[in-house]
Amino acid sequence: MKQLLTFLLMCLLTTAWAQTPQSNLNDKAKLMGTLIDSLTHKPIPYASVALMAGEKTINGCLTDEAGVFELTGLSEGSYTLQITGLGYRPQLIPNLIINRSTNVSALGIVQLSSSAQLLKSVDVVGQAPLIEHQIDKVVYHADKDIGAATGDGADVLRRAPQVTVDVDGTPSLRGSSALRLLINGKPSGLMGNQAADVLRSIPASQIKSVEIITSPASQYDAEGTAGIINIILKRKTIEGVNASLDAVLGSLRSIGNANVTYQRKRLTLVGNIGGNKLWHQVSKGSFSRTDNRFNTQTQQSGSQNDTRYAGNGNIGVELDLSKKSTLMMTLRGNTSVNETNGTGHTQYRAPQETNAISSTIKQWGSDYSVDWITDFRQKLRREGEEISFSTQYSHNEGQPNYQTRLNYEQGALWAERSKGKNNWTEKTAQFDYTLPWKKGSLAMGAKIIYRQLNTQRDVYQLDETLVSEQLNAERSNKLSYEQTVGAFYATTNHTLSDLLSLKLGLRYEFTQLEGLSVSAQYYPVFYQKYGNLFPYIALMRRFKKHDQTLRLVYNKRLQRPGIGYLNPFLSASNPFYRSQGDPSIKPELTDQIELAYSQSKNKYNLNVATYYRLTRQLIERYTRLSLNTLKVIDSTSSQTVVATDTYGNIGVLTSWGVNLFGSFNLSSQWSLRSSINLSTYQLSLQKGYTDLITQTGVQGSINGGTQYQFKKGLSVELSGVCNTPRRNPQGWNNHFSFFSINIRKQLSSKKGYWQLNIVEPFQGIKTFRTEVEGEGFYQTSARFSPFRAFNLSFNLNIGKEIKRQNRGSKINNDDLK
Numbered sequence: 001m002k003q004l005l006t007f008l009l010m011c012l013l014t015t016a017w018a019q020t021p022q023s024n025l026n027d028k029a030k031l032m033g034t035l036i037d038s039l040t041h042k043p044i045p046y047a048s049v050a051l052m053a054g055e056k057t058i059n060g061c062l063t064d065e066a067g068v069f070e071l072t073g074l075s076e077g078s079y080t081l082q083i084t085g086l087g088y089r090p091q092l093i094p095n096l097i098i099n100r101s102t103n104v105s106a107l108g109i110v111q112l113s114s115s116a117q118l119l120k121s122v123d124v125v126g127q128a129p130l131i132e133h134q135i136d137k138v139v140y141h142a143d144k145d146i147g148a149a150t151g152d153g154a155d156v157l158r159r160a161p162q163v164t165v166d167v168d169g170t171p172s173l174r175g176s177s178a179l180r181l182l183i184n185g186k187p188s189g190l191m192g193n194q195a196a197d198v199l200r201s202i203p204a205s206q207i208k209s210v211e212i213i214t215s216p217a218s219q220y221d222a223e224g225t226a227g228i229i230n231i232i233l234k235r236k237t238i239e240g241v242n243a244s245l246d247a248v249l250g251s252l253r254s255i256g257n258a259n260v261t262y263q264r265k266r267l268t269l270v271g272n273i274g275g276n277k278l279w280h281q282v283s284k285g286s287f288s289r290t291d292n293r294f295n296t297q298t299q300q301s302g303s304q305n306d307t308r309y310a311g312n313g314n315i316g317v318e319l320d321l322s323k324k325s326t327l328m329m330t331l332r333g334n335t336s337v338n339e340t341n342g343t344g345h346t347q348y349r350a351p352q353e354t355n356a357i358s359s360t361i362k363q364w365g366s367d368y369s370v371d372w373i374t375d376f377r378q379k380l381r382r383e384g385e386e387i388s389f390s391t392q393y394s395h396n397e398g399q400p401n402y403q404t405r406l407n408y409e410q411g412a413l414w415a416e417r418s419k420g421k422n423n424w425t426e427k428t429a430q431f432d433y434t435l436p437w438k439k440g441s442l443a444m445g446a447k448i449i450y451r452q453l454n455t456q457r458d459v460y461q462l463d464e465t466l467v468s469e470q471l472n473a474e475r476s477n478k479l480s481y482e483q484t485v486g487a488f489y490a491t492t493n494h495t496l497s498d499l500l501s502l503k504l505g506l507r508y509e510f511t512q513l514e515g516l517s518v519s520a521q522y523y524p525v526f527y528q529k530y531g532n533l534f535p536y537i538a539l540m541r542r543f544k545k546h547d548q549t550l551r552l553v554y555n556k557r558l559q560r561p562g563i564g565y566l567n568p569f570l571s572a573s574n575p576f577y578r579s580q581g582d583p584s585i586k587p588e589l590t591d592q593i594e595l596a597y598s599q600s601k602n603k604y605n606l607n608v609a610t611y612y613r614l615t616r617q618l619i620e621r622y623t624r625l626s627l628n629t630l631k632v633i634d635s636t637s638s639q640t641v642v643a644t645d646t647y648g649n650i651g652v653l654t655s656w657g658v659n660l661f662g663s664f665n666l667s668s669q670w671s672l673r674s675s676i677n678l679s680t681y682q683l684s685l686q687k688g689y690t691d692l693i694t695q696t697g698v699q700g701s702i703n704g705g706t707q708y709q710f711k712k713g714l715s716v717e718l719s720g721v722c723n724t725p726r727r728n729p730q731g732w733n734n735h736f737s738f739f740s741i742n743i744r745k746q747l748s749s750k751k752g753y754w755q756l757n758i759v760e761p762f763q764g765i766k767t768f769r770t771e772v773e774g775e776g777f778y779q780t781s782a783r784f785s786p787f788r789a790f791n792l793s794f795n796l797n798i799g800k801e802i803k804r805q806n807r808g809s810k811i812n813n814d815d816l817k
Contacts, residue, residue, distance in 0.1 A: 029098050030072040032383060033107030035063050035083065043067030044112060046501060047085030048542060051096075053077065060498040062542070064441045068384040072438055074098050081107075084547070088112040130673060131161060131663055133549075133598040133607050136538070137213040138162065138661075142204070143234065147705065147719045147742045150248050150757040150791045152255070152276065153199035153207065153231060158738075160210045161607075161661045161675035163229065164701040164723045166734045167768050167785065169196035173226040174214065174611070174657055175679040175699050175726070178559045178588070178619075180224035183231050186373060186392060187426075201312050201334045203257045203274055205246035205795065208234040214611070215538070215553040215594050218489040218505025219432070219443055222534040225559045225590035225615060234259075242799025246274075250757075250791035253278045261799070266320035271313075278308040283785040289643070291625060293776030295351050296641045298576065302344030302359075310336040324379035335368040346576070348640065356409040361573065367398030367422075384436035389429075396424040402573040405462075415462040417469060418573065423454045439495035446488050453481040453563055457571075474519065477569040481515035491536070499543065505536035511560065515583065517568050524568055526583030532558060547600040554593050561585040561619055565647045575628075579645040586649050590615045602665070609659040617649040618683070620729050622692055625777055643779075650692065650729055651685040674704035681727040691775040692729045699724050713746025713753070733770035738787065752796035759789040 031051065035044040049069045050060035058079065063069045081093040091112055132139040140160040142148040148156045154169035164172045173179045181187075181195045183202070211230040213220070220228060241262050248255040257274035287300040314332030321327055339362070346357040377388045400422070405415040432445035459475035462468070491505035510531040517524050538553045567581040596609035628642040657679035664672045678700040685692055705719030720739045725732035739762075744755040760766070766787040772779050 029074045029076070030070060031074060031081075031096075031098065031107065032068070032070045033110050034383065035067040035069070035085065035110050035112055037088075038111040038113045044085050044088065046540065046542070047083060047088070047112070048498060050082045050498065052080040052082055061439055062495045062498070062501050064384070064436055064493050064495075065443075066384045066434070066436065066441070068436050068441075070436075070438055083110065083112065085112055130671075131605060131607075131661060133600070133605065136215070136217060137211050138607070140210040140212065142207045142209055145717075146707065146715050146744045146755065147717045147740060147757070148207070149205050149742075149744075149755055149795070150250070150255075150793050151204045151253075153202035153204065154196065156204050156207050156231075157199065157210065157229065158721050159703060159705075159719065160212060160229075161703075162212050162214065162659050162677055163210075164677070164726075164736075165199075166723070166726070167736055167766075167783075168734075169199050171195055171199070171229060172726070173212070173229065174613075174659070174677065175655065175681065176226035178224060179226040180221070180228045181231070182228060184233055185230055186371070187394065197336075200276075200308075201310055201336065202231065202233075203246065203248075203255050203276065205248070205255070205793070206233050206257055206259075206272075206274070208232045214609070215536075215555050215592060216557070217503065217538070217555075218491045218507040218534065218536045219445065221447075221487065222507055222509050222532065222557050223560060225557045225588060225592075225613075240264075240799065242797075244795070244797045246793070246795050248791050248793045250789055251279070252281060252786065252789045268316075268318040270316040270318075272315075273311075273313040275309070275311040277310075278306065281306050281786055283783060285781065285783045287779070287781045289777060289779035291641055291777045293625060294627065294641050297347075297349045298641070299347040300344055300576075302342055304340055304342035306338070306340050308336065308338040310334070326375075326377045328373075328375040330373040331370070332373075333368065333370045335366070337366045339364040348576075350639075350641075358407045359405065361402065361404045363400075363402045363573070365398060365400040365420075367396065369394065369396040382436060384434065384441070386434045388432045390432075391430075392426075392428040394424075394426040394428075396422070398422040403462075404573055404575070406575065414575065416472070416475075417460045417462055418457055419460075420457045421455065425452045426450070441493045442490070443492075444488075444490040447486070449483075449485040451481075451483040451485075453479070455479045455481075455563075455567070455569075457569055475570065475572070477517060477519040479515060479517045479563075479567055479569065481513070481563055481566075483511070483513040486510045499541060501540045501542075503536070503538040503540075507534040507536070508532070509534065509558075511587070515563075515566065517583070519569065524583060526566065528586070530587070532589070534558075549598050551596045551598075552594070553596075554591075557590050557592070559588045559590070559619060561587065561647070565619060575642070576640060577643050577645075582647055585619060585647055586617050588615055588617045588619050588649065604662065604664045607659070607661045611657050611659075613653075613655045613657070615653040615655075618651055618653045619647060620650050621645055621647050622650065622689070622729050623772055623774055624691075625774070648689065649686070650689040651683055654680070654682040654684075656680045669709045670706070671708075672704070672706050675702065677701045683729060685729075689729075693731070693773045697727055699727050713744075713748075713750070715742075715744045715746075717742040717744075731771040731773050734768050736768070738766075747796070751798065752794070755793040755795075757789075757791040757793065759791075760787045764788040 035047050036042060037044060044067045045063055045065045047063045048060065049063065049071070051058045051071055059071045059074060061069050061071060076098055079096045079098060081096050083091045089112065130141055130144050132141065138161055142156050145159060148159055154165050157163045157171050158165045162173060170177055171179065171181065181198055209232045211232065213228040213230065216228050241260070244259045246257040253276060255276040260271045262269040282303055282305050284303045289298045291297070312334045314330060316328070316330040319327045342361045344359045346359065348355045348357065372393045375388065375390045377386060379386050400420040401418060403417040407413055427450045430445065430447040432443065435442045457477045459472045460469040461472050487507060487509045489505065489507040491503065494502045496502055508531065512529045514527045534556045536555045538551065541550045565581050565585050566583045568583055570578055570580045572578040590613060592611060592613045594609060594611040596607065598607040623643050623645050625641055625643055627639055660676040662674055666672065678698060680698055682696050701723040703721040705717055707715065707717040709715045718741055722737040723735065725735045738760050741758045741761065742755060744753050746753045764786060765784050768783045768785065770781045
């Protein structure tokens with residue numbers, strides 16, 4: 001393996017040296033230009049460019065990732081330039097004069113129109129493509145899906161191909177939640193929390209598109225064994241002042257958002273503010289466990305009431321320092337307040353005792369996060385040559401709290417309270433350089449990330465009045481944690497022929513982490529240091545007929561354990577259930593091979609991808625039972641069987657999978673779409689975890705919909721999602737499905753719309769079940785949650801949009817599980 005990696009690195013360096021442009025290669029002329037999308041003004045990579053003399057092809061190439069093409073060694077004469085790109089209308093440029101005396105003929109910018117656009121000047125009723133398949137990713141254009149206009153980020157991802165989202169809002173890609181979630185190509189200060197919290201903070205109406213990258217190239221962080229999901233937010237660049245308003249009034253939650261943009265010559269100012277509120281929602285649940293090891297039985301039932309408020313905002317400045325240099329600065333923030341009140345009843349049966357216990361629990365907290373991002377880009381002399389420098393500072397603070405009380409039927413009482421504080425800081429610096437050459441390009445860069453986390457949990461034992469309290473030093477905890485990640489990468493693109501291209505990449509990442517956890521007399525110190533090489537190889541073959549492509553990709557990635565997986569603090573807000581991290585967990589490593597085929601025509605798009613994925617040192621959560629002595633307030637003790645969840649490198653996971661997607665335009669007004677994802681789960685347990693119940697099987701998801709556009713701005717959409725139960729080392733959880741209806745009416749000014757969204761009109765309460773089986777025990781749980789929803793949305797845009805080059809940040813901190 002080391003010999004292979006060394007060979008790839010030598011190929012990258014020698015190819016870069018050999019391909020670097022030299023002066024006076026020949027005395028013939030050359031033709032240069034750049035292809036961009038006529039709507040988005042984004043570069044079009046890997047489009048076919050052919051220079052024709054009559055019906056004979058004289059020369060040709062594929063555009064690089066920046067949309068740049070270059071044809072060299074040309075003789076004088078009159079030619080026709082033929083341009084074709086996947087998903088775009090072919091374009092011919094006739095009577096193109098090549099004159100050797102000018103040496104270089106520059107076409108400049110060439111715009112291509114989407115093949116799905118209907119070029120009419122009156123009442124365009126046609127439909128633009130919802131899903132776009134590019135060389136290294138799939139793009140879901142959420143702003144063109146009327147069903148994705150209400151809710152939050154999780155609701156949008158449920159409609160995206162290859163993505164599944166469970167009832168709690170946690171996304172998975174190809175059956176694995178080990179993915180990286182980015183916003184506009186960058187992480188958020190909220191990333192220290194769960195992905196579900198990040199998605200809840202994003203209004204659906206603000207999402208422009210979702211990029212799904214299943215085999216990321218070397219310029220991306222190696223973190224995220226399942227891949228990367230990049231959420232692109234809407235952004236308007238206009239002359240003068242532009243504003244937009246979005247509001248959703250719903251039966252389960254309400255959302256509001258406002259945007260303002262100002263542009264004057266070289267200066268652009270952007271501002272956004274929004275908020276959402278989850279109305280009081282009451283859900284019920286049940287739990288049952290049979291334990292043959294300790295000969296106990298536990299039955300629980302209860303209900304809880306959830307409330308949540310959240311706000312977000314950002315301000316941005318873009319300044320063109322010159323024609324070739326740009327400076328961008330963005331400040332964004334999020335804040336939320338949440339509260340859960342629950343009651344329950346437990347029947348606990350053991351050989352020596354039987355207890356009936358009533359309980360109350362209150363969980364509440366708040367958090368806020370800020371991100372400060374700076375990007376500088378400088379274009380150099382060659383077309384497409386560029387350097388960039390980016391920095392990012394992120395900070396997050398949270399205050400999680402809980403209070404629990406148990407009342408035994410014998411009159412005994414147990415109660416405790418916990419007060420917590422989290423403080424997370426992340427600093428990033430990154431440098432990138434891009435150099436195009438004849439039939440290829442080179443990109444290289446370096447990056448460093450420093451993270452620091454301090455947490456504190458103070459646990460108090462309460463008396464009967466729930467007022468007097470005493471600190472429980474054994475349960476209280478302080479944690480100090482630092483992590484440093486350094487990375488270097490290089491990638492090369494090669495156009496081997498008119499229809500064949502090759503991309504090679506190599507990335508090295510070094511990781512060092514250390515932490516100290518303090519709890520009474522327990523002082524565990526954990527320290528890890530490791531370095532990894534991550535090769536990337538992609539070969540793409542384009543076929544002239546029907547805009548077909550075939551792509552074969554190999555890459556290697558890793559998944560570092562997040563602090564929640566490492567922290568040894570014992571969290572026990574429920575005395576019958578505890579969770580604890582393991583500081584000895586190592587990163588999981590994944591090798592993946594993917595073969596993908598796509599075909600695009602005016603009336604349909606088809607994509608089929610198959611993959612093989614092998615994950616070593618798999619990180620998974622598992623449950624084990626143990627006896628625990630519970631000290632109640634009257635100084636007596638009660639022994640109970642406690643379930644403890646923790647994490648470990650439990651074994652090797654092998655997965656085969658297939659992704660199918662198709663969209664069909666039955667007419668200019670009526671379209672259909674469907675996506676099917678299937679994958680296997682084959683787990684081999686390693687020593688120390690053989691008491692777990694090995695699970696094998698198939699899991700998958702399907703989503704689809706149909707949309708019809710009537711005249712006068714009226715649209716109707718029906719859609720549905722169904723996820724099979726997700727496998728885990730000890731069972732399965734969360735079968736999930738829903739059905740929705742969307743009716744949208746465009747305003748007469750065509751600058752906004754009204755929309756009615758109905759979710760699960762025929763089922764008010766949905767049931768979500770989980771099954772866990774371990775050594776000597778079997779348990780099931782069910783949650784009954786309100787799901788039927790009625791949402792009325794309003795959107796209004798003010799101002800005239802113009803098109804301008806996209807200037808996204810280079811920072812992608814996609815590296816924590």
